[in-house]
Amino acid sequence: MAIDRDIEKDLDKDSDRDSDQTPTHQKSPWWARQYTFTGTAMGLVFLWLSMTPSLLPRGPLFQALVSGGSGAIGYGLGVLAVWLVRYMRSKDSSPPAPAIAWRVLIVLGVVGTALMIVWFHFWQDRVRDLMGVPRLAFWAHPQTAVMSVVVLFVLVEFGQLIRRLILFLVERLDRVAPKRVSAVVAVTLVVVLAIALINGVVVRFTMRALNNTFSAVNNEEDPDNPPPTTSLRSGGPGSLASWASLGNQGRAFIAGGPTTRELSAFNRAPATEPIRAYAGLESANGIKAAAELAASELEREGGLHRKVVAVATTTGTGWINEAEADALEYMYNGDTAIVSMQYSFLPSWISFLVDKENARQAGQMLFEAVSARVRTMPEGMRPKLVVFGESLGSFGGEAPFLSVNNIVARTDGALFSGPTFNNSMWLEATHNRDDGSPEVLPIYDNGRNVRFASRPEDLSRPADPWARPRIVYLQHASDPIAWWNPDLILSKPDWLREPRGYDVLPSMEWIPFVTFLQVSADMAVAVDVPDGHGHVYVRAVADAWAAILQPPGWTPEKTQRLRSLLRSGE
Known part of the structure; x- marks a missing residue:
């Protein structure tokens, strides 16, 4: 938070007020003495701007965080602007705003905020209707207003606390150094102290708490998911990995999927029991060992002799989008083998910050372990080898491949849903998209191998021939996971141009x-919307896999029937 008084003024006087205070100023309202006029005005403008449309519907809590945070940033920028002007003019202080200015600002604040709340209500209703989400109740708006003020107050007061600390240090340093040197040293000390405190205490304590919490969740066993009785699933008879070691999401994945009866009924033919192999965090010592174990499990279960072997990279918790796995099994009537592994038990948004390297290594090592086993087979007897993943799983799924050409050369297809801004292949294809195609739905290399889709009909873009192997990126225009980027702070992205x-x-x-x-804030509610919006990818998975693999005997009618059966399992 910027400092709202010149730290170079005479500190022998009251440092919480301008040096040129008068008795009239002493009688000013408390807010005029505590906060700067320019900072307050800028904070108010930023608070208004925070109520403009965004990607997804938001409830009172997250809107309050956005509004309070925006207002605090605006206040800080206003204070910084005044300080810079004073600094460039070599002035120790600036005259206080007249009382009439504060009165006008208060009136404008009340009227402007009321108008922006109406606008917020209007666009929230529009986006909620668009996505089929219930509208906000009328009391949500006063809730949002109150919580926004609380968040704003806390953040601004925190900035005031930092300011007082800097002034205190400057006062002490003035005894041994010039004022300007004292100011620089004081600010540097506070920054270094803050970084050390955050890295040494806050982060360590937070990560310990998160690890303890999500480790407990990872170890929870669902009584409705007993260990499998078939040797074709990890954790079952003869498995190299114990049921308990698979983790919460691993056990859910192994226990899930369509039964042979369901597959037979769908395809109107006798089905094969699908193979699912998985290694949890506790199944082996380290990522490389877990990858080898998962690949060995795949081999033990006979997965290399199925028509399709799919390497799935999980999200942070070890979760796999059930729709992506089930669709493959329905399309090949169970003659499939899916292998995956866990590299973390933290949610994806946390793993993205602290376990991103683990996701990359897991995706790379698991694919290499499986690919090595497939390559030992006679070429005419090898199964189709495909990769898939969602969100952080798409990031890990790309990791074994340096480029689109590499994935085309080494696989029979790939499906990546909800990619992140760190997906290297996705970024390359998006940045080098064909002229005239938008960032939210690009066309790359005339769609020769890679296609981007938010809805099934997008898979036919462009009309040029689609060569094999095929790669599909499913991405919604409203998915904040795909479009979040630190560059949004100061740079306008193409998708908003x-x-x-x-x-x-x-x-x-x-x-x-x-x-x-x-x-x-939209990222926090990215999965709280219906399928086809935000970060929810379910029914379109059927169309994507059908286009990528084109299974023998598969028809558009089957795709439509399959769409209604799919669930994400989240």
């Missing part, structure tokens, strides 16, 4: 700092 996607309001605009906070 171009016409908006089908499920994003045309009135959404880029605003420095504010849009970054809005999209960050």
Whole structure:
């Protein structure tokens, strides 16, 4: 938070007030003495801007965090602007704003905030209707207003606390150094202290608490998911990995999927029992060992002799989108083998910050272990080898491949849903997209091998021939996981320069700092919307796999029937 008084003024006087205070100023309202006029005005403007449209519907809590955070940033920028002007003019202080200015600001604040709440209500209703989400109740708006003020107050007061600490240090350093040197040294000391405190105490304590919490969740066993009785599933008879070691999400994956009866009924033919192999965090010592164990499990279960072997990279908790796995098994009537492994038990948004390297290593090592076993087979007897993953799993799924050409050369297809801004292949294809194609739905290399889709009909873009192997990226225009990027703070992205996607309001605009906070808050509710929006990918998976693999005897009618059966399992 910026310092709202010149730290170079005479500290023998009251450092909480301007040096040129008068008796009239002493009688000013408390807020005029505590806060700066310019900072307050800027904070108010930023608070208004925070209520403009974003990607997804938000409830009172997350909107309050966005509004309070935006207001605090605006206040800090206003204070910083005044300080810079004073510094450049070599002034120790600036005259206080007249009382009439504060009165006008208060009136404008009340009227402007009321109008922005109406606008917020309007666009929230529009985006909720667009996505089929219930509208906010009328009492949600006063809740949002109250919580926004609380968040704003806490953040600004925290900035005031930092300011007082700097002033205290300057006062002490002035005894042995010039004022300007004292100011620089004081600010540097506070920054270093803050970094040391955050890294040494806050992060360590937070990570310990998170590890303890999610480790307990990972070890929870669902009584409705007993160990499998078949040797074709990890944790079952003859398995190299114990049932308990698979972790919560691993056990759910192994216990899930369609039964042979369901597969037979769907395909109207006798089905084969699908193979699912999995290694948990506790199944082996380290990522490389877990990858080898999972590949050995696949081999033990006979997975290399199935028509399709799919290497799935999980999200942070070890979760796999059930729709992506089930669709493959339905399409090949169970003649499939899916192998995966866990590399963390933290949720994806935390893993993205602290376990990203683990996701990359897991994706790379698991694919290499499976690919090595497939290559030992006679070429004519090898199964189709495909890869898939969602969110952080798509990031890990890309890891074994340096480029699109590499994945084309080494696999029979790939499906990546909800990619992140760190997906290297996705970024390369998006940045080098064909002229005239939008960022939210790019066309790369005339769609020769890679296609981007938010809806099934997008898979036919462009009309040029689609060569094999095929790669599909499923991404919604309203998915904040795909479009969040630190560059949003100060840089306008192409997806907000171009016409908006089908499920994003045309009135959404880029605003420095504010849009970054809005999209960050949208990430927290990215899966709280129906399929086809946000970070929820279910029914379109059927169309994507059908286009990638084109299974023998598969028809569009089967795709439509399959769409209604799929669930994400989240």
